[in-house]
Amino acid sequence: MGDLFSNLSLGFGIALTFQNLGLAFLGCLVGTLIGVLPGVGPIATIAMLLPITFGLDPTGALIMLAGIYYGAQYGGSTTAILVNIPGEATSVVTALDGHQMARQGRAGVALGIAAIGSFFAGTVATVVIAALGAPLTRLALVFGPTEYFSLMVMGLVFAVVLARGSILKAVAMILVGILLSTVGTDLETGEERLTFGLPFLMDGIDFAVLAMGIFGIAEILRNLDHTETRDVVRQTIGRLLPNKDDFRQSYKPVLRGTFIGAALGILPGNGAVLGPFAAYTLEKKLAKDPRRFGQGAIEGVAGPESANNAGAQTSFIPLLTLGIPPNAVMALMVGAMTIHGIVPGPQVMTRNPDLFWGMIASMWVGNLMLLIINLPMIGMWVRLLKVPYHLLFPAILMFCCIGIYSINSLPTDVMFIGLFGLVGYMLIKFGFEPAPMLLGFVLGKLMEENLRRALIISRGSLETFIERPISAGLLVVALILLVLALLPSIRKGRDEVFTE
Amino acid sequence: MKKIALALTAVLGLAASGAQAQNYPTRPITMIVPFAAGGPTDVVARIVTDHMSRTLGQQIVIENVAGAGGTTGITRAAQSQPDGYTIMMGHMGTHGAAPALYPNLRYDPTKDFAPIGLAAGTPILIVARKDFPAKDLKGFLDHMKANGDKVNMAHAGVGSVSHSTGILFNSIIGAKPTMVAYRGTGPALNDLMANTVDYMTDQIVNVAPQIQGGNIKAYAIATPERSPALPDVPTTKEAGLGDYQVSAWNAVFAPKGTPPDVVAKLNDALVKALSDENTRKRLQDLGGVIPAPEERTPESLQKLVESEVARWTPVLQAAGAKAE
Numbered sequence: 076m077g078d079l080f081s082n083l084s085l086g087f088g089i090a091l092t093f094q095n096l097g098l099a100f101l102g103c104l105v106g107t108l109i110g111v112l113p114g115v116g117p118i119a120t121i122a123m124l125l126p127i128t129f130g131l132d133p134t135g136a137l138i139m140l141a142g143i144y145y146g147a148q149y150g151g152s153t154t155a156i157l158v159n160i161p162g163e164a165t166s167v168v169t170a171l172d173g174h175q176m177a178r179q180g181r182a183g184v185a186l187g188i189a190a191i192g193s194f195f196a197g198t199v200a201t202v203v204i205a206a207l208g209a210p211l212t213r214l215a216l217v218f219g220p221t222e223y224f225s226l227m228v229m230g231l232v233f234a235v236v237l238a239r240g241s242i243l244k245a246v247a248m249i250l251v252g253i254l255l256s257t258v259g260t261d262l263e264t265g266e267e268r269l270t271f272g273l274p275f276l277m278d279g280i281d282f283a284v285l286a287m288g289i290f291g292i293a294e295i296l297r298n299l300d301h302t303e304t305r306d307v308v309r310q311t312i313g314r315l316l317p318n319k320d321d322f323r324q325s326y327k328p329v330l331r332g333t334f335i336g337a338a339l340g341i342l343p344g345n346g347a348v349l350g351p352f353a354a355y356t357l358e359k360k361l362a363k364d365p366r367r368f369g370q371g372a373i374e375g376v377a378g379p380e381s382a383n384n385a386g387a388q389t390s391f392i393p394l395l396t397l398g399i400p401p402n403a404v405m406a407l408m409v410g411a412m413t414i415h416g417i418v419p420g421p422q423v424m425t426r427n428p429d430l431f432w433g434m435i436a437s438m439w440v441g442n443l444m445l446l447i448i449n450l451p452m453i454g455m456w457v458r459l460l461k462v463p464y465h466l467l468f469p470a471i472l473m474f475c476c477i478g479i480y481s482i483n484s485l486p487t488d489v490m491f492i493g494l495f496g497l498v499g500y501m502l503i504k505f506g507f508e509p510a511p512m513l514l515g516f517v518l519g520k521l522m523e524e525n526l527r528r529a530l531i532i533s534r535g536s537l538e539t540f541i542e543r544p545i546s547a548g549l550l551v552v553a554l555i556l557l558v559l560a561l562l563p564s565i566r567k568g569r570d571e572v573f574t575e
Numbered sequence: 576m577k578k579i580a581l582a583l584t585a586v587l588g589l590a591a592s593g594a595q596a597q598n599y600p601t602r603p604i605t606m607i608v609p610f611a612a613g614g615p616t617d618v619v620a621r622i623v624t625d626h627m628s629r630t631l632g633q634q635i636v637i638e639n640v641a642g643a644g645g646t647t648g649i650t651r652a653a654q655s656q657p658d659g660y661t662i663m664m665g666h667m668g669t670h671g672a673a674p675a676l677y678p679n680l681r682y683d684p685t686k687d688f689a690p691i692g693l694a695a696g697t698p699i700l701i702v703a704r705k706d707f708p709a710k711d712l713k714g715f716l717d718h719m720k721a722n723g724d725k726v727n728m729a730h731a732g733v734g735s736v737s738h739s740t741g742i743l744f745n746s747i748i749g750a751k752p753t754m755v756a757y758r759g760t761g762p763a764l765n766d767l768m769a770n771t772v773d774y775m776t777d778q779i780v781n782v783a784p785q786i787q788g789g790n791i792k793a794y795a796i797a798t799p800e801r802s803p804a805l806p807d808v809p810t811t812k813e814a815g816l817g818d819y820q821v822s823a824w825n826a827v828f829a830p831k832g833t834p835p836d837v838v839a840k841l842n843d844a845l846v847k848a849l850s851d852e853n854t855r856k857r858l859q860d861l862g863g864v865i866p867a868p869e870e871r872t873p874e875s876l877q878k879l880v881e882s883e884v885a886r887w888t889p890v891l892q893a894a895g896a897k898a899e
Contacts, residue, residue, distance in 0.1 A: 122612040216769040262756045265733035410613020420784020
């Protein structure tokens with residue numbers, strides 16, 4: 076314990092120097108501003124801004140990059156809430172209730188609770204990393220393909236619970252999502268699947284393209300369909316900050332979200348994606364009146380946003396303690412470290428203690444900066460909604476196109492968001508929810524690859540999923556969740572027939 | 576009259592290209608890196624262009640165009656204007672293994688480029704989980720002979736460096752392990768450390784930290800000399816498998832038709848970068864091998880590409896590997 080304090084004081088000694096404070100602030104600010112552009116998620120933001128860190132010393136550069144990461148992550152949530160365009164998988168959930176809140180004139184409250192929840196989650200996650208980082212590393216190693224597949228099965232059950240309306244429609248959307256995730260070159264055999272011989276489909280469909288089209292472009296089409304609802308939003312801007320009531324409603328979701336997000340963030344292979352979905356599911360299950368979810372429930376923003384930020388931070392654990400990046404953003408951080416002459420690995424902690432502890436301390440500093448930067452900016456963001464929609468939507472559309480092009484520099488990506496926008500619009504018209512489809516899309520690939528990997532290693536024996544205790548446990552949880560989700564809907568099914 | 580006209584055009588043409596090359600570069604140069612930012616090739620590109628930009632007096636901007644094992648970016652770069660303002664960082668996969676892996680490849684590595692020069696290579700290592708029964712490479716080969724069908728080999732996806740070099744390794748030692756594909760080196764290493772899979776081949780920059788940390792063990796390094804980063808790891812020759820010599824090289828190319836004087840200027844900037852102490856140190860810290868002076872010419876790069884295509888095509892085709 077004494078070690079922890081001396082290490083943390085070493086870290087804060089480094090993070091709180093004038094230069095590093097400035098870099099953390101600058102990183103968070105630039106990250107927020109770029110990340111708020113529709114479609115520009117953390118990966119694109121970091122890749123874009125990587126060169127500006129070249130002139131700095133490694134610790135300063137990494138502090139700034141980490142700041143850019145949190146900033147972009149938070150900026151993505153802002154876009155999700157204001158214009159319903161999730162820049163990456165983790166902010167899909169935020170868009171569900173956050174944007175509904177914005178439509179009801181509670182955008183400021185939603186942004187405020189997101190910022191405060193994120194700050195709390197970030198603080199807890201920092202302590203977790205500092206105190207338990209090394210032992211928790213082992214958890215990442217326990218999760219092999221078998222465990223991963225079972226975790227994904229559990230994740231898909233969340234998707235069923237996510238749905239606002241009919242379970243059947245939700246399941247249909249999940250399956251479509253999984254189907255879309257199989258497009259591209261097969262990992263094991265190298266065969267092309269569902270690409271119709273088109274070269275740009277060889278690497279599959281990019282998540283940002285799908286999310287931006289299905290959510291963002293479809294949302295624009297829908298708004299143009301009936302502009303009058305938009306005017307209502309403009310008239311009632313409402314409070315800018317959450318009040319006592321809001322806090323009372325959200326402190327428990329924040330706590331639960333932080334715990335779930337922090338735990339899932341440690342897993343390799345992008346386990347953090349599940350965090351917000353799991354937090355949302357939990358809140359909906361615990362709520363007295365689950366019907367409020369999807370209609371602007373503040374718990375539906377507070378829980379997932381906390382989970383999101385906690386996971387974003389604990390996903391640094393495998394990188395810092397093992398040197399193994401658990402997801403694409405962390406892979407980019409590895410590149411940034413190697414460019415600065417630090418090869419990430421198990422030795423970083425002992426060989427570069429300044430960097431290691433300085434970075435951990437700067438995580439907390441970065442979260443504080445985010446709060447300082449974003450609370451005053453909420454007023455500005457909310458005022459954006461006052462811009463007449465006929466002026467706002469061409470700007471959103473243009474930023475979407477620029478944002479999506481900047482990720483892979485592919486013109487076909489821009490065309491695809493248009494196509495998915497039309498599909499999304501039709502789905503809304505027919506009463507299908509896009510969120511379960513996106514979750515199916517994210518989990519589908521992981522699920523298929525890990526299933527095949529597990530079966531290849533077990534030489535085709537399905538028993539491997541039950542023989543391994545963690546995998547069996549996850550499957551049991553999934554089964555229980557599914558039963559819980561289906562029971563009330565079977566019971567309620569009869570009432571719904573009459574109400575519809 | 577015709578002759579005079581011809582002579583005139585020739586002189587004018589020369590003068591024009593001379594003037595162009597004298598001024599070149601007058602605006603920023605784009606280097607297409609066909610992999611995601613942060614990967615080994617991207618890191619080499621950023622370190623080398625950092626110094627090249629200073630020699631040329633113009634910024635070289637990196638554009639990452641990832642996809643299809645790097646062939647998406649190289650296809651685009653090959654089709655761009657051959658004026659020296661679009662260049663690319665090709666590597667062992669895009670300019671060696673790709674013709675065998677992608678039957679519909681829209682460029683020919685040996686014909687569609689103006690080679691600039693070799694940048695840096697990263698050696699390949701044979702690594703295994705830390706409690707794999709074999710103690711050294713010889714023990715490993717014996718183990719593979721006896722229990723080859725029970726062994727799992729990890730790789731980072733069809734078309735990746737670890738996949739191609741792994742297939743080459745297996746074909747040399749005559750092993751047929753069960754191949755387990757991962758999406759990138761990170762997850763593959765994770766499972767190697769967790770004892771889920773048995774062995775793999777990959778670039779030193781990816782595996783060195785885990786070898787130094789004792790999380791996995793290395794049997795041999797596939798270069799003529801040991802690496803200063805891992806002095807205890809024997810070369811494949813020392814370990815009795817001299818046939819396995821492979822490196823994930825990275826090299827700068829321009830599209831075919833780029834004026835020779837522009838190529839010369841770019842090559843000069845590259846050679847200067849590779850002679851710079853600081854740049855060398857940054858590359859060597861990553862385990863990178865810097866080419867000897869005679870390997871830095873456009874001609875030797877052209878030869879390398881030709882020999883690499885000739886080497887990879889039969890090996891990969893025999894293994895039935897294709898990424899389409």
